[in-house]
Amino acid sequence: MRFLIPLLLLAQPLSAQERVQLTGEVIDTWCYFSGVMGGPDSVVGSAHHTCALWCSAGGIPVGLLAPDGQVYMVLKMAGDATTNGGDTNLHVASHTLDVDGMLYRRDGLNYIVVETVTADQDIINATHEDFGVIPGFAIPEDEAAR
Template sequence: MRQVLFGAVALIALTGQGRAAGDGERIQVTGEIMDTWCYLSGVMGGPEATLGTAHHTCAMWCAAGGIPVGLRTEEGEIYMVLKLEGAGTADGSPAVLEIQSNQITADGMAYARNGINYLIVERIVSNEGITNVSHEDYGLVPPFAIPKGEKKKILGSE
């Protein structure tokens, strides 16, 4: 598991624009609460297939299982969420699960170390709910993520 988390953090470092290391900066940032593992590993397809309604159920399971959640801005910048208002650590608590895949505006402290952006969410300023209706493009379960021989059973078609 340690290697998996290290890989996810390394991939975040490659995709984030980075912020100067220091004592942190108070910011308000808007973006989608997302599943960092599937988004960054590519296991479920490209990044867009792992956001919004197409990936919501999986994102809930990953968060409940302890996979760190992130916040992805419209510009593609990713923040690893370390703490969340009402939840303490962002470790799959009910507060985290309630906002998974939601578009939120967060107020908090942003930190950067070694090219990785971190966010401590002190207050959720707004929550627009799930606004990214991606299942229309990718389905509820992307077909390429279904094991061979299971498509008919899962999708109800050949």
């Protein structure tokens, strides 16, 4: 019997996806997880918005950062037929969204297919008040001087 239990567990099929409703901020997952630009509090919200645009345009996948700290990698965003690399989500970078979608888990990661954005709260995480622009070079000097 001691050997049977693990075998039974192995025989179980992968669980099905589940429908979820989440509220989260659309984040730049490269800077958030790599730590290259600073701590996690400084690379979200308005302080990091410009950099998030660069990264998103460059193909970095976006994630949804929920209030409990969980990150949901966005596999597809509503209205996008393809798995996204971030470049199709420039319009919601740093926005806090209420979404309805399907949650999947793979290799220790949360993935979400966003079927509906039920509310777009815009950029409400005013981190620039504490951090300014992170990183500063995200806004070139000649542009910042305007």
